[in-house]
Amino acid sequence: MKLALIADIGGTHVRFALWRDGRPQALRVLATGDYPGPEEAIRAYLAALELPLAALETACLACAGPVHGDRFSLTNNHWRFGRLALTHALGLRQLLVINDFAAMALGMTRLAEHERLTIRPGQAAVGSPRLVLGPGTGLGVSALLPDGPGNWRVLPGEGGHVDLPLGNSREVALWQLLQRDLGHVSAESVLCGSGLLRLYRVSCRLDGQQPRLDSAAAVSAAALAGEAGAMAVLEQFCCWLGRVAGNHALTLGARGGVYLAGGILPHFAAFLRDSGFSRCFVDKGVMSGYLQDIPVWLAVAEQPGLLGAGLALDAWAKRQPA
CATH class of the missing domain: 3.30.420.40 (ATPase, nucleotide binding domain)
Structure with a gap:
């Protein structure tokens, strides 16, 4: 056989x-x-x-x-x-x-209702593109384009390597430390497993504190346990994810919805839902209203x-x- x-x-x-x-x-x-x-x-x-x-x-x-x-x-x-x-x-x-994120995008087309959690409610526009992105070892980004009734065509890309967007003075200060360490600061520099630990360390430097956590898992665990410093770092991670997702949704015109995927986010799904992700997702000045009704789901399928x-x-x- x-x-x-x-x-x-x-x-x-x-x-x-x-x-x-x-x-x-x-x-x-x-x-x-x-x-x-x-x-x-x-x-x-x-x-x-x-x-x-x-x-x-x-x-x-x-x-x-x-x-x-x-x-x-x-x-x-x-x-x-x-x-x-x-x-x-x-x-x-x-x-x-x-x-790999072209494959991930195709997998999103077969999700059952119980295999996705609503992070941001909205109304998916029929016949519009959908965005798929998610942090893991790196940051994957892909898109689904409508291709007739019930069919989708995948648009792969390397959107994880776009520049990290800045929305306030603290993000500028964090970016300056990241740029000093890395040179080019991509979205993936922060929005991945090693990036969460990197963000924790530069946050400690900015705040004049000694880092005591040594892994992304330890940072997220400390945040979920209520440790204030780790909570602030994970909050910043979610905000930057929202900014990046919103930028890609604007570029793609992804009014059909946004899927968040990868192995990291399901570990703190409730934190993500209650974080500043949604606020930063729509924080686009005159184009904020364009994003207002776009739903965001977190894939939890096997x-x-x-x-x-x-x-x-x-x-x-x-x-x-x-």
Whole structure:
């Protein structure tokens, strides 16, 4: 029996599954740091399932980074590979490589109501684009464009690397410290796992305090426990996420709604909902009213990126000659 493999490759982890009957099966999560590249990780995944490499026929790899040409470099890990070389090494008939947030966006099209939480109520405009973004190891951004009744076309991009927007004097002061450390200050510089810790440290510097927390998880945990300094940092994180989401929604005209995704936000969903995210999302001067009715949802589904990779593989296969 010929098998289809799907993978969601991030900066820290790669999630593998087999695509059967329209859904991911046999999910395994591996650390990208444990393998020199995707070929070795795929071989290890199949070996763990006691499946021969020859059983694999097609695959879709959703990769965290720009996707164009034959050569691929992951933005936040060391993996580098060529599509043709990997196709031959694995003996595949077809190999599709897409951006990871393109896959995430496709996964949003299959969310059930219980798989999304309302962060900002509104009225989704029928026939309008939708924005998908979310912090993880990096900051992913993609878009869904309407393509006929019930159909969507994905517009991938690298919107996580836009400049970090500034809305008040404290944000300017924080940006100055970040710029001193980093040079270019992108949205992803703050809006990702390592970025939350970076924001905590520059906030401590700005306030003349000694940092005592040493991970993003510790910062969010301290904030949820009511520690004032950590709460202020997480609040700033949410505000900056709102500013970035609002900027992208304006650019895209995303009146169909905004999906927040990724592995970080579900850990503090209630905090995010009650934070300044919504205020900063619409804080666009004369264009604030344009954003006022746009709903924002937080995706809490299991592995939507893998689901999207499978949907992309199905759609691509239909376009191939018999």
